[in-house]
Structures are given as C-alpha cells and as structure tokens.
Amino acid sequence: MQSLTGTVESIVYRSDGDDFTVFRLVPARENVPVSVVGNFPAPLVGEELDLTGDWVEHSRFGRQFKAASCRRLAPTTVKGIERFLASGAIKGIGPATAARMVARFGDRTLEMLENYPHRLTEIEGIGAKKAAVIRASFAEHSDLREIMLFLETHGVTGAYAGRIYKHYGAAALAVLKENPYRLAAEVDGIGFRIADHIALALGHDKSDPARLTAGIEYALLQTAQTGHCCLPEEVLVQESAKLLGADAIDIAVCLAGLVRDNNLHTEDSQGTTLIYPGLLYHAETQVAARLKRLQERAFPAESGDAVRAVDAWEEREGITLAAAQREAVAAALRHGVLVLTGGPGTGKTVTVKGILAVLAEQGFKILLGAPTGRAAKRLSEACGREAATIHRLLEATGGREGAPQFLRDERTPLDADVVIIDEASMIDITLMYYLLRAVPEGCRFVLVGDVDQLPAVGPGSVLKDIIRSGTVPVVRLSEVFRQAGESVIVVNAHRINRGLFPDTRSSADFQFREVADEAAVAAAIVRLCGEELPAAGLDPLADVQVLSPMHRQQCGVENLNRLLQAALNPSTPARPSVGGGALRLGDKVMQTRNNYGKGVFNGDIGYIVGADSGIALVRYPDGDVLYEKAEIDELILAYAMSVHKSQGSEYPAVVMPLVAGHYIMLQRNLLYTAVTRAKQSVILLGTKAALNTALANDRTRRRYSLLAERLRGESLC
Numbered sequence: 001m002q003s004l005t006g007t008v009e010s011i012v013y014r015s016d017g018d019d020f021t022v023f024r025l026v027p028a029r030e031n032v033p034v035s036v037v038g039n040f041p042a043p044l045v046g047e048e049l050d051l052t053g054d055w056v057e058h059s060r061f062g063r064q065f066k067a068a069s070c071r072r073l074a075p076t077t078v079k080g081i082e083r084f085l086a087s088g089a090i091k092g093i094g095p096a097t098a099a100r101m102v103a104r105f106g107d108r109t110l111e112m113l114e115n116y117p118h119r120l121t122e123i124e125g126i127g128a129k130k131a132a133v134i135r136a137s138f139a140e141h142s143d144l145r146e147i148m149l150f151l152e153t154h155g156v157t158g159a160y161a162g163r164i165y166k167h168y169g170a171a172a173l174a175v176l177k178e179n180p181y182r183l184a185a186e187v188d189g190i191g192f193r194i195a196d197h198i199a200l201a202l203g204h205d206k207s208d209p210a211r212l213t214a215g216i217e218y219a220l221l222q223t224a225q226t227g228h229c230c231l232p233e234e235v236l237v238q239e240s241a242k243l244l245g246a247d248a249i250d251i252a253v254c255l256a257g258l259v260r261d262n263n264l265h266t267e268d269s270q271g272t273t274l275i276y277p278g279l280l281y282h283a284e285t286q287v288a289a290r291l292k293r294l295q296e297r298a299f300p301a302e303s304g305d306a307v308r309a310v311d312a313w314e315e316r317e318g319i320t321l322a323a324a325q326r327e328a329v330a331a332a333l334r335h336g337v338l339v340l341t342g343g344p345g346t347g348k349t350v351t352v353k354g355i356l357a358v359l360a361e362q363g364f365k366i367l368l369g370a371p372t373g374r375a376a377k378r379l380s381e382a383c384g385r386e387a388a389t390i391h392r393l394l395e396a397t398g399g400r401e402g403a404p405q406f407l408r409d410e411r412t413p414l415d416a417d418v419v420i421i422d423e424a425s426m427i428d429i430t431l432m433y434y435l436l437r438a439v440p441e442g443c444r445f446v447l448v449g450d451v452d453q454l455p456a457v458g459p460g461s462v463l464k465d466i467i468r469s470g471t472v473p474v475v476r477l478s479e480v481f482r483q484a485g486e487s488v489i490v491v492n493a494h495r496i497n498r499g500l501f502p503d504t505r506s507s508a509d510f511q512f513r514e515v516a517d518e519a520a521v522a523a524a525i526v527r528l529c530g531e532e533l534p535a536a537g538l539d540p541l542a543d544v545q546v547l548s549p550m551h552r553q554q555c556g557v558e559n560l561n562r563l564l565q566a567a568l569n570p571s572t573p574a575r576p577s578v579g580g581g582a583l584r585l586g587d588k589v590m591q592t593r594n595n596y597g598k599g600v601f602n603g604d605i606g607y608i609v610g611a612d613s614g615i616a617l618v619r620y621p622d623g624d625v626l627y628e629k630a631e632i633d634e635l636i637l638a639y640a641m642s643v644h645k646s647q648g649s650e651y652p653a654v655v656m657p658l659v660a661g662h663y664i665m666l667q668r669n670l671l672y673t674a675v676t677r678a679k680q681s682v683i684l685l686g687t688k689a690a691l692n693t694a695l696a697n698d699r700t701r702r703r704y705s706l707l708a709e710r711l712r713g714e715s716l717c
C-alpha cells in the first residue's frame with residue numbers, strides 16, 4: 001500500500017448510492033492532477049485528503065490511484081481553504097465570498113468560522129443573518145466530517161455517516177462510541193449486520209451484552225420474517241449463538257435478562273418455552289382478547305325479520321341460497337364474530353351480498369375492506385358498494401415500516417356496526433391487531449377468505465388459527481356453483497386442493513406443457529408472453545402474469561424478469577433508464593415496501609410512464625406517483641413475481657414454471673394459490689415430476705403462534 005496526499009480538484013463521477021467515486025486530485029507539492037477511484041462517498045472539491053491504496057493501470061482510463069481508505073484533512077493552505085469554501089459545501093458561501101474571506105483572515109479563516117463566527121460580518125456582503133446561516137452550515141458540515149473521519153479511521157466506510165448524522169445530529173459521535181448497536185434499531189437503512197461491523201471495528205467486545213442483546217433481537221426479527229410470531233427458547237439460543245459466534249450459555253444469560261426486564265416475553269406451552277418480541281406478543285394477546293370481546297358484546301339483531309329479509313333479497317336477486325350460505329347469513333346476525341371460508345366459486349361473494357342486504361335492512365352501518373387495493377376493488381364491484389383497503393379504512397399515515405401510524409384506533413374507532421373483510425387469509429398478526437384495535441365495541445366482525453391459500457407474508461397464520469381454535473363460528477362453503485364447462489380453472493383448483501392431477505385435456509384454458517430443461521422452460525415462457533399470447537389477443541403486460549415459486553435460478557422471478565424485460569420492453573434510446581440501469585421507461589414494476597407517505601404499498605403494480613434524470617413517474621390504478629432518485633430502489637420489475645406476492649390479485653392469464661430446481665417450494669397450497677389467481681387461462685410449463693411433487697406435498701410448515709390457544713383460554717404456563 002502507498003499513500004497519497006493532495007487536494008481534490010474536481011469530481012468525475014459519484015454513484016447513486018454514494019459508495020463509489022472517481023475524482024481528480026492535485027498531489028501535494030505537484031501541479032499535475034491524477035485520477036483517484038474509491039469505494040467511499042465523493043469528497044468535496046477543495047478538500048485535502050490523505051489516501052492509502054495502490055497505483056493501477058486501467059485498460060481504458062490509464063494510470064490511476066485505487067484508494068482503499070480516505071482520511072479527510074482540514075485544508076491548511078490558504079489556497080486549499082479558499083477552494084474548499086468555494087466548493088458550495090457551506091451554505092451562504094460562493095467563490096466571491098470565499099475569496100474575500102481568505103483575503104481577510106488568511107490561513108486562520110476556518111478557525112474564525114469555528115470559534116469567532118460573529119467576525120464574519122467584517123466581510124463585505126455578510127450581514128448578521130447570513131453569518132448565522134454560514135455558521136450553522138459549517139457546524140453541520142464539521143459534525144458530519146467528524147463522523148466520517150471517526151468511521152474511516154476505524155476502517156468503516158464513511159458511507160453510513162450521512163444516515164447516522166441525519167438521525168442523531170450532533171449526538172451521533174457519542175452514540176457511536178457508547179453503543180453502536182442502537183443504530184440497528186433506530187437508523188433507517190442500518191441493520192444489525194452493519195451496526196455489528198461498525199461496533200467490532202470500533203473495538204467493542206464480541207461478548208459485549210449490548211451486542212448479544214442486539215443479536216438476539218435481530219434473530220427474533222428474522223424469525224418474524226419467516227412467518228413465526230415466537231420461537232422456542234432453544235432454537236432462539238442456537239440461532240443467536242450461530243449469528244454472533246458467541247457461547248450459548250452467554251446468550252441464555254442475556255436472554256434471561258431481556259425477559260426479566262420485559263424487553264422480550266415468554267410463554268410456556270406444552271413443555272416448551274416460547275420467546276416473543278414485544279410487538280408480536282402484544283399483537284397476539286390483543287387479537288385474542290379483542291376477538292373474544294367482540295364475540296360477547298355484539299349489538300343484538302332481530303333474527304325473525306332476517307328470514308323474511310333473506311327471502312325478499314333472494315327474490316330480488318333471482319337466486320336461492322344454498323343451505324350453508326343461508327346458515328352463514330343467519331350466523332352473521334347471531335354472532336359478533338364470524339368466519340366464512342371456501343374455495344373459488346363456492347359462493348362466498350354471493351353470501352357476503354346476502355349478509356349485507358340483511359344487516360343493512362336492520363339499519364346497521366357496514367364497512368367493507370380487504371388487504372390489497374385490487375381485492376378491495378373487486379369486492380366493491382361485486383357488492384355494488386364502496387370497499388377500501390384495510391390501510392385506508394384505518395387511515396394510515398407516515399411512519400416507519402415496522403410501526404405504521406393509523407389515525408383509527410381505540411380512541412377514534414371506525415364508524416361502523418359491522419366490519420366485513422375479504423381475503424382474510426392474507427392478514428398477518430400485526431395488521432389484524434391494528435384493525436381490531438379500531439373496531440368499536442359492539443360491532444360485528446366478519447372474516448371472509450380461503451383458508452387453503454398461502455398464509456400471509458408477515459408473521460402468524462391468523463385465519464387458520466382462528467378456525468383451529470374452534471371458538472369462533474365458522475361456515476365452510478364447499479359446493480362449487482360455477483359450471484364445469486364455464487370454468488375449468490375452478491374445477492382444477494379444487495382438484496389440486498385435493499391433491500389430484502388437474503384436467504389439462506378438455507380445455508385450452510388450462511394447459512400443462514411438458515418441457516424438460518429449465519433453460520428451455522424459461523425460453524418458452526418468454527416466447528409465450530412475447531408472441532403466442534399477444535397473437536391470441538392478450539396484452540402481455542396488462543393481461544398476463546408470470547408467477548414463479550422462487551426468486552433464484554433460471555426459472556426464478558429474477559431471471560424471468562430480466563428475460564421478459566429484454567423481450568417485451570427492450571432497451572432503446574427512446575426509453576431512458578433509472579435505478580442504475582435496472583429499470584426503464586415502459587417497464588411493469590412493483591412497489592416492494594409500504595410507503596405510507598406516498599400512499600403506495602408492498603405489492604402494488606404500476607408502469608413507468610416517465611423517466612428523466614434518474615427520476616421515475618409510475619402509473620398505478622389510483623394515480624401517478626413520482627419516485628426521486630433515492631427512492632427508485634423501492635421498485636422492482638414485475639413481469640414475473642413470486643406466488644406469495646400475487647396473493648389477493650387476479651389476472652386474465654397466469655403462466656407458471658414447475659421445475660425440479662424449485663423443489664423446496666413445490667407445495668400444494670402454492671400451486672393452488674397460483675392457479676386461483678387466473679380468470680381465463682392457466683399455462684403451466686415444466687415436468688410432470690415437478691407438478692406431481694407439488695400436488696403430493698401438503699405439508700405446510702407450522703408457524704409458531706399461540707393465537708388458537710389464547711382464544712381457547714388455555715392456561716399457557
């Protein structure tokens with residue numbers, strides 16, 4: 001390694017993420033600038049740097065200094081100070097003011113700025129107000145520089161300094177020195193791994209209790225991301241020990257302390273101690289308590305009138321409800337909480353319309369909701385009355401991903417006597433908690449959904465657990481009302497749900513194309529979407545959805561998206577790119593996190609209708625949303641998506657690979673969920689063996705949760 005000291009002359013390139021830069025530097029005691037590349041944020045023009053690295057020969061750009069570390073020095077020469085101040089880094093100072101300042105204070109200019117800012121008014125053109133602006137900006141800049149310097153001298157890239165400073169301001173250094181693990185919990189974009197890297201680099205001990213605590217909390221968080229609400233103690237200890245490279249005994253001791261101090265919660269069930277993070281414990285206990293209360297306290301309804309009301313409604317609609325459907329309507333009148341479940345075409349929506357008619361007749365005020373915008377829209381169209389997403393019902397506002405803010409809660413509950421929620425299988429334990437918190441006392445609560453669909457992406461298997469508890473009235477609809485000829489998809493969905501091979505012969509609307517090789521499957525999918533389906537009158541972007549069981553491999557979501565983008569929306573000069581070239585004008589994209597500020601949510605699909613200077617305009621069904629450069633990473637391509645992400649949506653045509661490489665995800669409920677997303681046609685491509693594996697595999701991994709036990713009022717200790 002060699003060292004190189006000099007002054008930054010100009011910035012040639014800075015990456016979007018601010019973690020790669022190329023600049024020209026004039027070495028000390030020389031006049032000829034050299035090129036420097038480095039994996040750190042771009043420095044400021046005029047800054048003096050002390051670099052460590054190697055000289056390399058680049059095939060296109062020639063000789064350059066590849067810097068491994070960068071230490072910023074305060075400029076010392078008059079020329080350096082002037083260049084630094086003139087760079088625009090400090091608000092209120094431009095080149096002319098910079099020249100006047102160094103002319104007045106010489107090499108003591110920075111000292112004046114730091115310690116005697118009132119003397120700035122001695123300079124022509126600087127009044128008291130401007131002096132205050134300059135002083136504040138300089139202070140901010142020097143704080144930030146200090147954090148960068150602190151991180152870089154400890155071998156950590158200064159790229160995180162901006163985020164850390166934004167969150168803690170002047171207190172940042174103190175936090176870094178005292179407990180860098182706080183960053184993981186408090187700073188957006190910094191997780192446990194980065195915080196741990198910083199802490200270890202700063203010399204914190206591997207067995208530091210703050211490290212063990214943060215590691216245990218991180219391991220629990222990871223657990224929630226795989227669908228569990230809690231974890232057996234031994235499993236958590238093992239996972240944490242592996243993650244931290246620490247002794248299991250130390251972890252167990254730390255864990256006991258966290259439980260003692262109520263930072264984590266425990267529950268003993270059937271001889272196993274389960275550990276909960278605070279929010280999930282609260283959510284689960286509250287969901288159970290609130291469901292029980294709603295069951296007990298529903299406003300009474302007049303059931304005598306109800307029979308007449310159902311009869312009158314049937315006559316008006318020209319329909320005769322089946323016995324199970326009538327039972328559901330009656331149960332909605334009798335009970336405070338009701339679950340209505342059934343597969344596709346079993347008449348759930350018709351039953352909901354019956355429930356609506358009867359309850360509205362009794363003067364109840366009814367709210368309809370669903371977890372996704374598309375499901376809410378469908379419900380609204382089917383029922384002929386307004387339906388909203390749960391987030392909209394709860395009036396979601398800004399807030400961090402983990403703790404959204406809802407204006408509707410127990411203090412300002414929903415204005416309703418009945419709340420009916422469709423696609424309830426998609427609701428995780430935290431959303432159910434926020435929803436129930438806002439359902440007023442005495443209100444009826446009806447959950448409608450297909451319990452055989454995949455469970456929610458988030459923690460818990462709420463609908464399944466409520467049904468499993470046996471404490472809430474459940475009406476199961478099993479008769480399929482749609483005619484077989486009318487929908488081979490519905491017939492096959494029910495066959496798949498029973499583990500039977502789908503009928504792929506009698507109609508072109510449900511095809512299985514045998515293709516042996518995985519690369520050939522991917523190519524066939526591209527041909528299908530690019531040529532065959534458009535020739536059959538389908539719009540490959542709006543009407544066709546490719547679904548895949550996994551993200552990786554040739555037939556995974558990522559590769560299919562790359563291939564489909566190249567085929568359906570190829571790169572041309574007329575289609576500017578955004579997001580570092582990953583996305584371009586015309587692309588079909590998906591929002592990947594809940595952004596309450598923008599009103600777009602995880603799973604929302606749109607199209608890029610504008611792209612300019614790194615900024616994108618995305619058209620969603622509810623309107624256009626602008627993404628600044630730094631926000632583009634919330635978007636991914638959506639020509640193909642995972643089956644999990646497709647929950648709650650429907651598409652005219654679904655195309656899906658079924659290949660051996662996706663072995664671990666070949667499950668019956670995944671195939672069932674994918675197939676039931678299609679309205680007109682399904683095309684599966686792959687091997688019979690993979691299809692059979694999916695049909696045979698009905699073992700769904702049990703999610704750790706005690707909601708059913710709590711509803712049953714079981715003593716958990």
Ligand SMILES: Nc1ncnc2c1ncn2[C@@H]1O[C@H](COP(=O)(O)OP(=O)(O)OP(=O)(O)O)[C@@H](O)[C@H]1O
Nearest residue numbers: 320321322343344345346347348349350351481482
């Ligand atoms: N009692 C009934 N008699 C005759 N037809 C019915 C009856 N109930 C429902 N149907 C018809 O069956 C079809 C499916 O009903 P519905 O849409 O209510 O089912 P669903 O369970 O909501 O289906 P999906 O989950 O696929 O939306 C509709 O065409 C509906 O009109």
